[in-house]
Amino acid sequence: MTIAVRPYDRDADFDPVGEMLVAAYRPGPTFRAWLRPRWEYMHFHPFIWGAPLDRCGVAEDGGEIVGVVHFEDNPAFTYLQALPGRTDVYEPLVAHAVDHLGGPSKTFDREVLGMYVHEDDTALQEIVAGHGFERAEGHGEPNARIDPSGPLHPAPLPDGFRLQSLADENDLSKVNAVLWRGFDHEGPPPDSELPGREFAQSAPNYRKDHTIVAVAPDGRYVSFGGMWVVPENRVGYVEPVATDPDFRRMGLGRAVVQETVRRAGRAGAEVVWVGSDQEFYRAIGFQVAFRFDLWVK
Numbered sequence: 570m571t572i573a574v575r576p577y578d579r580d581a582d583f584d585p586v587g588e589m590l591v592a593a594y595r596p597g598p599t600f601r602a603w604l605r606p607r608w609e610y611m612h613f614h615p616f617i618w619g620a621p622l623d624r625c626g627v628a629e630d631g632g633e634i635v636g637v638v639h640f641e642d643n644p645a646f647t648y649l650q651a652l653p654g655r656t657d658v659y660e661p662l663v664a665h666a667v668d669h670l671g672g673p674s675k676t677f678d679r680e681v682l683g684m685y686v687h688e689d690d691t692a693l694q695e696i697v698a699g700h701g702f703e704r705a706e707g708h709g710e711p712n713a714r715i716d717p718s719g720p721l722h723p724a725p726l727p728d729g730f731r732l733q734s735l736a737d738e739n740d741l742s743k744v745n746a747v748l749w750r751g752f753d754h755e756g757p758p759p760d761s762e763l764p765g766r767e768f769a770q771s772a773p774n775y776r777k778d779h780t781i782v783a784v785a786p787d788g789r790y791v792s793f794g795g796m797w798v799v800p801e802n803r804v805g806y807v808e809p810v811a812t813d814p815d816f817r818r819m820g821l822g823r824a825v826v827q828e829t830v831r832r833a834g835r836a837g838a839e840v841v842w843v844g845s846d847q848e849f850y851r852a853i854g855f856q857v858a859f860r861f862d863l864w865v866k
């Protein structure tokens with residue numbers, strides 16, 4: 570078999586790579602390739618506008634996509650996805666990353682090329698080490714899971730607050746406000762962010778009925794929880810979650826996430842994942858299962 574690596578073409582490759590990620594998933598306590606929701610979230614986040622996606626590499630075998638190396642929002646930090654058993658794509662994809670990816674990093678205050686590698690993927694660890702990468706201690710991406718059929722110990726809402734989905738009401742100005750403030754941006758939420766909020770909701774598998782907001786007595790959205798479900802894999806994925814800083818420590822974020830988890834379970838998800846090990850999620854019942862370590866050269 571001959572592996573050919575070529576530049577990524579968003580128009581031609583977005584859907585086939587998403588299908589590859591669905592095919593790559595195996596039920597269990599871990600996963601190596603991204604879940605499809607993260608791939609969609611990446612492509613429908615405004616930070617992707619103008620990004621040099623053609624620097625990413627697609628590995629093909631006989632015209633079938635079997636792997637991809639890519640960044641999310643910064644070409645300095647990369648990810649490698651492959652079908653199960655296709656460790657033969659590791660070397661050519663890492664070589665493509667070395668030749669075509671990398672860039673400045675505020676974290677490391679220099680030009681770097683980083684790659685996130687599953688903590689148990691010894692084959693990929695050996696290949697990146699052979700290319701001069703070293704594990705960056707203290708840097709990585711944890712992943713935690715919860716069984717949506719289990720007890721969730723619901724958090725009571727303060728008087729006057731309620732939960733609703735964006736299928737009930739989808740006020741983009743209110744969505745913009747809670748996400749702007751919830752991610753600790755300074756100043757009032759600018760209207761210039763509205764096209765990006767609309768763009769995010771245009772992702773193929775975005776579900777307004779799985780996106781929950783906590784509504785304050787005055788009608789503002791003050792906590793936001795996104796949920797993506799992959800019916801083919803019976804998996805849910807939490808992204809994003811944010812609470813207005815004026816309304817934190819009131820149980821609103823917990824209530825929002827719990828409702829998204831319940832809805833994912835009703836939609837057929839047998840497990841829900843979140844890319845975090847924060848105490849906030851552990852208190853809800855998520856358990857850290859594994860991590861991707863960051864290797865840097």
